[in-house]
Amino acid sequence: MVAGCLVLAALVFFAILFAPVYIRNLKFQNYVDELTHGVGNDKQPDAVLQGRVLEEARELGLPVTESNVRIYRRDGLRIDVQYAVTVTAPLYSVSIHFYPGAGSR
Numbered sequence: 001m002v003a004g005c006l007v008l009a010a011l012v013f014f015a016i017l018f019a020p021v022y023i024r025n026l027k028f029q030n031y032v033d034e035l036t037h038g039v040g041n042d043k044q045p046d047a048v049l050q051g052r053v054l055e056e057a058r059e060l061g062l063p064v065t066e067s068n069v070r071i072y073r074r075d076g077l078r079i080d081v082q083y084a085v086t087v088t089a090p091l092y093s094v095s096i097h098f099y100p101g102a103g104s105r
Contacts, residue, residue: 014089018096021085024060025098031056032079033102042077042104053079078103 035041035052050069057064064083072078080101087094
């Protein structure tokens with residue numbers, strides 16, 4: 001009984017620790033997807049699209065820099081982003097790498 005409670009407590013602790021990071025990434029991924037499918041966005045300059053991606057990342061508190069954003073224009077518009085978030089818990093630290101991206105094909 002005690003062991004079960006400890007396991008459950010550990011699961012809840014890690015869910016509380018990691019869930020916000022994954023939720024922010026999901027919101028960011030949805031934004032990038034909407035951006036690539038938005039009407040007229042394929043005609044926007046790369047710098048404008050990159051600025052919009054960086055602004056959304058900043059609003060979500062994600063450590064995305066200009067060098068993390070790649071914009072491709074072969075067969076439509078594609079935006080790829082790579083970044084890592086470090087999550088620190090007592091006695092444990094891990095970097096989680098994310099690769100959100102979307103295309104307009």
